[in-house]
Amino acid sequence: MNGLLVLFDLVLLAGIVGVAWRCLASTDLFRAVVLFITFGLLLALAWVRLEAPDIALAEAAIGAGITGALLLVTLERLRSIMAERRSGRPHSPPPDPTGPHALLRALHDPLPEHRTFLPALTFALVVGGLLVTALWHQPQSVGLEPVVDAHMDVSGVDHPITAVLLNFRAYDTFLELAIVLIALLGAWSLGRHDLIPARPAPGPILPGTLRLLVPVAVVTGVYVLWAGSHAPGGAFQAGAILGAAGILLVLARPRQLPMAPGGPLRLGISAGVALFLLVGLYGLAAGHGFLGYAEAWAYPLIILIEVAATLSIALTLVALFVAGRPAGDDA
Amino acid sequence: MSVFYLAAALFLLGTILLGLIRVLRGPGSGDRMLAAQLFGTTGVTILLLLSLALEESALVDVALVFALLAVVAAVAFVRQHGLPEPPDTPTHRQHPESTESREPNDDR
Amino acid sequence: MIANTLTVLLVLAGLVFFAAGTAGLLRFPDVYSRLHALTKADNVGLGLVVLGLMFQASGPADILKLLLIWVLVLAAGTTAAHMVAQRTWTHGEFESDR
Numbered sequence: 001m002n003g004l005l006v007l008f009d010l011v012l013l014a015g016i017v018g019v020a021w022r023c024l025a026s027t028d029l030f031r032a033v034v035l036f037i038t039f040g041l042l043l044a045l046a047w048v049r050l051e052a053p054d055i056a057l058a059e060a061a062i063g064a065g066i067t068g069a070l071l072l073v074t075l076e077r078l079r080s081i082m083a084e085r086r087s088g089r090p091h092s093p094p095p096d097p098t099g100p101h102a103l104l105r106a107l108h109d110p111l112p113e114h115r116t117f118l119p120a121l122t123f124a125l126v127v128g129g130l131l132v133t134a135l136w137h138q139p140q141s142v143g144l145e146p147v148v149d150a151h152m153d154v155s156g157v158d159h160p161i162t163a164v165l166l167n168f169r170a171y172d173t174f175l176e177l178a179i180v181l182i183a184l185l186g187a188w189s190l191g192r193h194d195l196i197p198a199r200p201a202p203g204p205i206l207p208g209t210l211r212l213l214v215p216v217a218v219v220t221g222v223y224v225l226w227a228g229s230h231a232p233g234g235a236f237q238a239g240a241i242l243g244a245a246g247i248l249l250v251l252a253r254p255r256q257l258p259m260a261p262g263g264p265l266r267l268g269i270s271a272g273v274a275l276f277l278l279v280g281l282y283g284l285a286a287g288h289g290f291l292g293y294a295e296a297w298a299y300p301l302i303i304l305i306e307v308a309a310t311l312s313i314a315l316t317l318v319a320l321f322v323a324g325r326p327a328g329d330d331a
Numbered sequence: 332m333s334v335f336y337l338a339a340a341l342f343l344l345g346t347i348l349l350g351l352i353r354v355l356r357g358p359g360s361g362d363r364m365l366a367a368q369l370f371g372t373t374g375v376t377i378l379l380l381l382s383l384a385l386e387e388s389a390l391v392d393v394a395l396v397f398a399l400l401a402v403v404a405a406v407a408f409v410r411q412h413g414l415p416e417p418p419d420t421p422t423h424r425q426h427p428e429s430t431e432s433r434e435p436n437d438d439r
Numbered sequence: 440m441i442a443n444t445l446t447v448l449l450v451l452a453g454l455v456f457f458a459a460g461t462a463g464l465l466r467f468p469d470v471y472s473r474l475h476a477l478t479k480a481d482n483v484g485l486g487l488v489v490l491g492l493m494f495q496a497s498g499p500a501d502i503l504k505l506l507l508i509w510v511l512v513l514a515a516g517t518t519a520a521h522m523v524a525q526r527t528w529t530h531g532e533f534e535s536d537r
Contacts, residue, residue, distance in 0.1 A: 004337045011341065015348050022355060034354050034363040037404055038347075041374045044393065045344075048381055053389040060393050064371065065400035072407035203525070206409075209402060209518040216511065217399055224392065232389040237396075244400050252406050332443060339450055339488075346461040353464050353473075361470045361527040365477050368519045369464060372481050372512050373457060376488050379508070380450075383495060391504055398511035405519035409526050 009049055016042045029075055037068040053232040054161050057224065061237055065244025069251060070321060156298025158230040165234065166302045170291040174276045177309055181273050184316050188325045206252050217245035225310050229299075235272075235306040239313025246318035269319065272312030276305050336384035340377045347373050364408050371401040442494040449491030456484030470527045478520040482513050 019042060023035035040063025047056035148160050148168065155163035165173045221242040228234030279301055280291040288294060293301050350373075353366045375394045382390035463476020489509045496502045 001334050001337065004334060004341065008337060008341050008344065011344055011348070015344065015351075018348075019351065022351075028357075030360045031354065031357065031363060034367045035351075037367050038351070038354065038370050041370055041397075042347075044397070045374065045377060045381075048378065048385075048387075048390060048393065051387075053387060053393060056390070056393045057396060060396040061400065064397050065403045068367075068404035069407035072404065073410070076407075076410060203521065205518055205521045206406065209514050212514055213399065213402065213511070216507070220395060220399055224396070227392065232392065241396060241399070244403055248403050248406060251403070251410060332446075335447060335450075339454055342454055343457055346457055350461050350464055359470060359527065361523045362473060364519070364523050365470070365473055366464060368516065368523075369460060369477050369481055372485055372516065375508060375512055376453070376457070376485050379488065379492055379505070383492065388501075391501070391508075395504065395508050395511070398508045398515065401512060401515035402518050405515070405522045409522035 012042060012045055012049065016046060029078070033068070033071045033075060036071060037063070040064065040067060054234070054237070057232055057237045058240060061240035061244055066240065066247060066317060066321070069244075069247055073251070073321075154295050154298070156293070156295070156302055157228075159228060159232070161232070162228050162234055162302070166305060167293065167298060170276075170280075174273070174280065174291060177272050177276060177312065180313060180316050181270060184269060184319055187320055187323050190323075210248065210252055214245050214249065217241060217248075221245070221310070221314070225306060228306065229303070235309040236313060238306075239310045240317065242310065242314035243317030243321075246314060247321050250318065250322060265315065265319070268315045269312055272305070272309035275308040279305060333384045333386070336380045340380040340384060343373050343377045343380070360408070364405060368401065368405060371397060375401075446491040446494045449487050449494075453484045453487035453491065456480045456487065460484060471524065474520050474524055478516045482509075482516050485509055485512055 016039065019035055019039045023032050023039055026032040026035060040059060044056045044059040044063060047053070047059055145160075148164060151168070152158070152160065152163060155167045157163050157166070221238045224233040224241060225235060225238035226233070228238070276291075279293075283292040284290045286294065347370050350366050350369055354363050357363060375397050378390050378394035378397065382388060382394070457480070460477055460480035463480060464473055467473045467476050486509055489505045493502050493505055496505065
């Protein structure tokens with residue numbers, strides 16, 4: 001059993017390193033994208049082997065559902081920009097703004113290899129050396145597991161990871177949610193969005209699949225959120241699943257989807273951070289410290305925060321995918 | 332039993348690594364997309380086998396999420412449809428009925 | 440005991456289909472043939488493995504979850520095959536990827 005496990009890990013590691021290498025070395029962008037999707041799959045297996053099913057769940061949702069589609073749609077836009085540049089025409093719909101296109105062009109026409117080889121090698125050696133030194137000096141320690149186990153009864157939930165994320169170290173999670181929000185603000189500050197055009201595939205297959213998948217995705221998202229209180233799962237994973245379902249709808253929408261009204265959209269996107277902050281301030285006022293809960297209230301408050309965070313994360317991921325402020329409210 | 336599950340998972344991991352040859356060789360993007368789809372299904376199976384081998388029932392949920400979202404990349408892939416492409420493409424074919432009018436997004 | 444034997448047999452049968460799918464992916468001459476190798480063999484393979492693992496499930500909820508996973512993969516495989524075939528047909532097999 002143990003020998004087989006080691007063999008499995010070695011094969012997995014070889015696969016991960018090999019796929020990463022071929023992905024970075026690929027001159028064909030589409031091949032690089034497919035290799036990156038495969039890389040995500042192998043990485044999820046690696047998280048499983050590292051006994052971190054929570055992260056494997058997040059990697060599954062983000063790797064399978066979001067990054068693949070994001071890279072493919074980016075490639076789609078990149079190609080149309082390049083085709084227009086080649087044919088010498090100006091961009092037909094004036095993109096807003098023009099800044100990012102310079103970056104896209106640099107990505108498409110990379111520097112010749114002899115000019116990048118030496119800096120890349122130096123960088124890899126320095127980072128690799130730092131990693132090895134860090135691992136070399138790793139102290140022998142049991143970690144925080146016994147501390148967490150000893151305090152599980154006051155946490156309000158049964159899953160240690162959720163207890164750490166939303167009770168013991170709620171501050172970190174609060175700041176993570178804020179970072180997600182700030183990322184979206186950054187994307188919106190670049191300008192109004194160039195909506196991804198509706199380009200439905202002809203035939204009944206795709207609409208039928210959507211009708212099957214989207215309801216199942218919603219149920220699965222809620223299930224993963226609920227499972228977070230006693231098993232791997234929680235707000236980030238559930239938000240990523242619901243966000244992926246939203247992205248699927250954006251990609252495959254048959255005609256026009258009505259645009260989300262700006263006001264409620266902003267409210268939903270900020271709900272997670274706002275509610276977290278309110279609960280934190282309430283804890284401060286009630287004398288439990290910032291983001292501390294009374295023991296009896298821990299479970300309902302955690303559930304409340306997680307529901308709001310799930311909604312915000314799902315909406316934010318879709319908004320980041322579409323990129324750019326909603327149209328029509330530039331006033 | 333868990334040795335059997337682990338051996339089966341290892342076998343499937345081997346088929347993924349073999350299938351990478353198709354991704355590297357192509358030749359078309361359809362071939363690469365198909366390979367990625369196969370890897371997704373194989374990954375789901377590996378997760379199911381590992382959930383029994385390692386006695387970690389949460390892995391079934393990971394497999395469920397992979398199965399649920401396996402189609403997203405393929406949907407993004409087919410959208411690239413209708414883009415300008417070099418006219419000298421070897422086996423370029425067109426549906427007679429699809430005129431491929433590339434209007435700029437009409438749903439703003 | 441009988442359940443374990445059935446599981447081993449069904450999982451082994453499933454693995455044969457996965458091996459066949461990979462062989463088809465590598466050996467078949469064009470995209471349209473590879474569609475067959477993949478989406479049929481592959482999903483029968485998962486179906487057999489799921490059927491085998493059902494004998495080890497601890498309750499009806501587990502069995503239903505396994506069944507759901509199989510149905511979702513079937514839907515994904517069918518849709519992906521359709522999309523790839525459609526795109527290859529309208530777009531040509533050897534389009535430029537750059």
